[in-house]
Amino acid sequence: MKGYVPADGHIELGEVVPTHTQYAGEVEPQPGVDVRPIRRTTIGRSGTRGAGLARGKTLVRPERYAPPAPMLDAKKADHPFDPWVITSKIVTFWALSSFLKWAGLRDPSMRQAWREKVTLCFFILIAGGTVAFLTVGLSRVLCPPDQATLSLNYIDYGDTAAGGLVGIQGWQYNISQTKVLPNMNFYTVGKIPGTDISNYFKDRGKNIPQCDNPSPSSVANFAAISFDICSSNNGLNGCPLDSINSDLQAEYGLQPTGKQVGYDWSQMALVPLQNFFVIDGNVLNLDPYIAANPNPIANDPVDDAIRTVLGTSHPQGGKDATILFSRTSELKAASECLQIKYYAGHLDKDTAGCMTAQIYLYVSLVVILSLVFSRFIMAFIFSWAISWRLAKTPPPPPISTAPQLTPTPDLARNATLKRTGPQHTQQHLPPWAMQPFRRDTGSVIEPKAAPEVGNDLFTAMLVTCYSEGEDSIRTTLDSLAQTKYPDERKMLFVIADGIITGAGNDKSTPDICRDLMEFESGEYANPEPRSYIAVAQGSKQHNEAKVYAGYYRIGQHRCPMLLVVKCGSPAEQDKPKPGNRGKRDSQLILMNFFSRVTYDDRMTPLDYDLFRKVQYLMNVTPDLFEIVLMVDADTKVYDTSLRLLINTMINDPLIMGLCGETKIANKTDSWVTMIQVYEYYISHHLGKGFESIFGGVTCLPGCFCMYRLKARSKDGEGWVAILTKPEIVQEYSQNVVDTLHQRNLLLLGEDRFLTTLMLRNFPYRKMMFTPKAICKTVVPDQFRVLLSQRRRWINSTVHNLMELVLVRNLCGTFCFSMQFVVFMDLLGTLVLPVAMVLTFVLIIGIATTPIVTFAQAIPLTFLFLVLFSPAILILLTTNKWIYAAWMGIYLLALPIWNFVLPVYSYWHFDDFSWGETRKVTGETKGDSHGNKDGQFDASTVPLKKWSEHEKDRMRRIKRAERHRKARESGRFTTSPRLHAIPAHMDNPSLISLSHDSDSEYTLYDSTPHDSPSASPMLVPRNMPPVPPLHQQYRNNIQHSRQNLLDSM
Structure with missing residues (x-):
């Protein structure tokens, strides 16, 4: 059955309309057989004119083909039992559909999008809470505050720097001002700092409930429990001093320090501490008990345990009785009494939990420092060692291998175009590019020597317009036309997205563009509209566009220019914004056109009209174009930028896309523009510079980027489709966009999603950043416009990173891979609000609590490095110290960047409009080119x-x-x-x-x-x-x- 295959044989490309003119003459599908269209394949003819089915050695290997990611599957519908749908309904079980209808969400898809938004926000809260717990909570759980500050509350026993101190019931007292008593000389007994003199005071060890009423009561009969420390046989002839209290302290001149006595494990082996041992970190002084009971006491398990632990001393210290006194209930009860009655101090060591918390803190410090410094060092290496070589002038290619405007006879007979998917076969180039023709006599026409392409590759400069004013459009076209690149090798490809009149404009955008052109004939100045299949749903899939062919003149430059005006079908002429289908549709007009030209696929009437007018303007057929530069209509390109980008493409054939640096043209218009200057600079030189080391820049900005339409294969006898690859064009042209994920990808962040598609389909090719190629753009100068713009950017970033993190074959391995970098970027984006809150908590904590130890300074070190390390990059990569001042302004606005904008964006996950970014006269909030309207009649757009x-x-x-x-x-x-x-x-x-x-x-x-x-x-x-x-x-x-x- 011609043109059809079973459903399980090929990927579905779209609905089949058997009556469509493109299937004229084909066999009708059999009843009960699921059929789907396949792309026609031109098989090589016999003789010398075809090469048949084969695959040559190209730059693209079969294993590099990447199928669509599971998260973005056009075939997958929202099934009620889909795990994600079920999860969203479980999380939002409290929001009844009736309540959502009452709240204004009457459409089921809107209600489901709202549920998915709330579910995503719920998971973002979980991620943020996890990060907050790991940052702050884990340390507090492992090491509570009362344990974390123990080391700060101790003065070590025997510390010579703390001379003039003695220990009384575990607390350090200063004896430098004490009086000399008849029966006590504090200086004599306190020769060793921290010496325990608790046994000199009366009432020591009395009125202790754990000793007087232990449980079981039999414990009270044991000698160590019932022993009177002030007995005459305690080795001190009783207790010479009265009970310690505030009055006695004043009388004797004892000054409390507020610090406890701290002991070290190794000190337990010292002779003065031979009768000391430890229970649960508490150091007990058994000198009076041993002095009164030098011999073991029979049938006394507590006495037996005490002598056992005191007899286990070794030179390295020790004598821990914690486990020994936990064996029986009697010993447990006895230990509670002993720890109070004989207490002399505490081990001056962190607990196991505090030690674990410190290890975790140090490991975190090493990991974060590694990430920060690796990003910084790699960006520095790229700036100093790599970037300057990217755009250097390439040597002229050898004549024998240089691409030519026309193929030689042998190449014409054997030239093939090679696809990269496993299901694709080798195909012949279109007849206009490779077929040798014969004279009437039958001889082959031998071509004359053709001019060589050399290093001046044919380049289409795509400018997408929507509602910009004449000044913006003229500035962009002037800068592109004046670039230092041959006019005959570059072509302005301007697309006006609908009959739109921007707010404040007196003419529509198409009229503004048309008035800037110079025409050689009335026919090219007044074209007829041509049909094409647009990226939309329902009847909006049928759209029409007019193609104006002329020139743009500025100074000595006369640059060929095509203006494509999407004017809409006759049925929508009385509706708002006729022809408007969005920026993605504008990009796909160019992508579909060059893809169909490259593969000799069926063309729409618009494609054919473009073909003839490109040939008219450039004097060559469109298949010779290799590069496309994409620029927004409010961007000014430096005159050297196009040549530098082309040089980069020539120097490294593996580069499939690249971008230059985007600077801000209106830096000082308002505080809103000022806070963006440093953010733009650092996102390029630190972010994209670091990603360029891996060859995987994750976002080529739509305002200024370049893609390779196709690349020459290694053997020079074929081409490898890049941007024109059918899988990329097909996935990028999805018109059924139902899920929240798809809408954020395709309706808000089409530029970033195109980069994602390129990385996913060509993981071994490169996406690069060329800092020497520069453009300037106008940024929002009002906060509401900035809020709307960053809502789109942040939400599309999150969903694109969710796509990229699933691509396994990006370069690198584990923590040293592009996939890990993408994961860290995704995590960092999601937890920005929590990170901002923690930053404020950290600043407040530092302001209220002085830093004493290095561990306390670690969080401050984190903050300092993250905020100020980019400043070092500025100093090393540029001589413009003014950026240090811009950094200060940026840091003042940090709460806006890291809290206000992300929180606003996350809560508006289900807002797919462009908001305040591009305003149109008479536009209402509900207007959208993505809304479905009627049914699409495929017969209205013939494909031939x-x-x-x-x-x-x-x-x-x-x-x-x-x-x-x-x-x-x-x-x-x-x-x-x-x-x-x-x-x-x-x-x-x-x-x-x-x-x-x-x-x-x-x-x-x-x-x-x-x-x-x-x-x-x-x-x-x-x-x-x-x-x-x-x-x-x-x-x-x-x-x-x-x-x-x-x-x-």
């Missing part, structure tokens, strides 16, 4: 191959020729619709036809002006002779027309 379009055109020429001959023979009256034809135009192959409508044609002479057969002719009023093409192309096209005429 180039040869079929040419055949139809030649039929019309032959019919017009018959009418002319009939008129001359007197068989019918001269038609006012046909003009006189010179006698030398008897050969139909030399006639070109331009049709202004389906019923009126204008004939003109395409013979070169220097032809011997040229004679005075009646040139049509609205169309001059077509500029002469290169001789080989002219021969090819003429012969192709002759063959078509002969076959009719």
